[in-house]
Amino acid sequence: MNAFFAAIEERDNPQFVGRPIIVGADPKKGVGRGVVSTGNYKAREYGIHSGMPISWAYRACPEGVFLPCDFKRYGSVSRNIFSVIRGYGYPTEQVSVDECYVEMPNCAGFENLAREMKQKIWEVERLTCSVGIGPNKLVSKVASNFKKPDGLTIVLKKDVQRFLDPMSVRVLPGVGPKTAGVLLSMGVITVKDLRQTYLYKLKEQFGKHGAHLWELANGRDDRKVFESHEVKSVGRQTTFWKDTKDPRIIYDTTLGLLRETFEELTGLGIFGKTLTVVVRYAWFETHTSQETSKGLLTFQEARRLGLKLLVPYFNNKLVRLVGVRVSGFGGGGVRSHSPEEGVSGAATSLV
Template sequence: MNNILHIDCDAFYASCEEVRYPKLKNHPMAVGGLSNKSIITTANYKAREYGIHSAMPVFIAKKLCPNLVIVGVDKKYYKEKSIEVFDIIEKYAKIKEQVSIDEAYLLVEDKENRINKAKRIQKEVMEKTGIGVSIGISYNKFLAKISSDWNKPLGIKEINSSDIPHILKDLDISKVHGLGRKSTKKLRNIGIHKIEDLLSLDEEFLKNLFGKQGSYVYHVIRGEDNRKVEISSKRKSIGREFTFKENTLDLRILHSYIDEIAKILESDMNDRDIKAYTLNLKIKTEYFKTHTRSHTQEVPIYKKEDIASISKDLLEKLISNEKFRLLGISLSNLSKNNHTQLSLFD
């Protein structure tokens, strides 16, 4: 049964920057070091049309595309966007294993059509975060991961047991999980370039070449992978933030954003059956200065009116002469919501 989904964000760092600076969507853009001696971390899909890819030196990328826009790496921002994305995805399965900042496995056990579920995930993530994801569906982790890379961006691909091994034969060996750069170089040196070539090698040969990893490779390319989807470590916080189209100090606008975030957070917390003792408000000014305020309750909260009320009180302490360009709310000190909670206003 195809009950494993692999979710992979499309050109994640670059997509985050396009959310922050929408005009970048119309230009070839890459995230990486700003000096010519640096390397590219991620390129958006317009830049990839010029042959630009991750790990490419910046000076080569600029030769391929003289009008390339390069944005410096902002890992804190990318982590915040990652939390946004995977907080949404988490609702779609009881077991989620996040394996990096931009990818995760889901173990789904309901009867919903897997393609339909993937489409719903894609739609909700895009609408709420602006980030595109590709989704692979299969009966094991190896094949689900290969599927998610099949037709990026915004791809959905399902691989069934009946598709193996012929569907994999034309894929490059670099697609095989467990084969790094050194391993693929070894194989290319002996004329092995595609999975079809790899299938011709016996298990003992691969074990002699790569040790225990060789045995793993032998089996996964034949559709055999017994690794389980494991539950990720407990989430320490849950939050949302918005970057405004225009910088503002208008309290009506700021309060409307707080109300919208509070509504989203209430829904997210109900889906996860959790409550929170601490609320954190974050703003970023037009001059990119970040300020935060927090408030811890004796009574935990999860209702939107409580989240909004506390956030608006904290906002008053952050008002200055500088306009705001971003506002975010996060909730921490989380616990299971195992009893009925009255609103602060009840």
């Protein structure tokens, strides 16, 4: 879906149409804690993006419309949309409240099918979505972001490299501002540059992640579409504007992400038992720690566990990214309710 939370707010509050809309924590006139959940396309013109500290967003656009998250409403809209998509009967892997992969049929009419899905979503919820069709998850995901909002991009297998090559390396999953900065220092700007870089150089710089980046640059992704009817995990992560070793900054940021996560869980009507904390150091070494409670996690319990899991990382080492994820929804966690030319086995990403 396109700027999902902000799009719902703009749809339901027509007086805000045309203005920057930022959904997230209370900015408190620039001194608030917490992060941006999403901003509409007007807000993005000011450099505002998901995961940004809300205080920075306020400084960037004090005249913007700042709204609290209403995850109950967003969850209801999400369920309606996925009901439309699953109504077609094709394997659907839901990866978040507003994104999924669909295994498309081997037929000549897959473009018309995608357009029909978009139209039905519009009729049901008056919201637009962007669709990417490609031979694997990577290509379909990049294609879905190629034309926003309300886009439809189809990439045949024979055209994958021609499609990816001229793009910035930032389109590849796992390439954020800092990774892109390191690649730039190596003379790598585009996907083609990355593809033509010697693999050993990428491994020297990034370790295993370097090999993964090289595979992505070559358009390779062997992940399958696994049919799922519920979100398997809900979480947030953010990259610090400047690497930090300050325990207070690390904890406060993680707590803000955790609060956002629980607000979304509440809106979706699901609660999990497992909390995972993700910490990535300045040199790209990533660690995850998790703990599972006997019962469904409350925010207070998750806050306690989060601090416990974070303490080992208060070690005077520079941290570039933190994240949290809640999973383990099964068993009572829900309180409510070979790809040939571009078609066979193609993955469709709807976002």
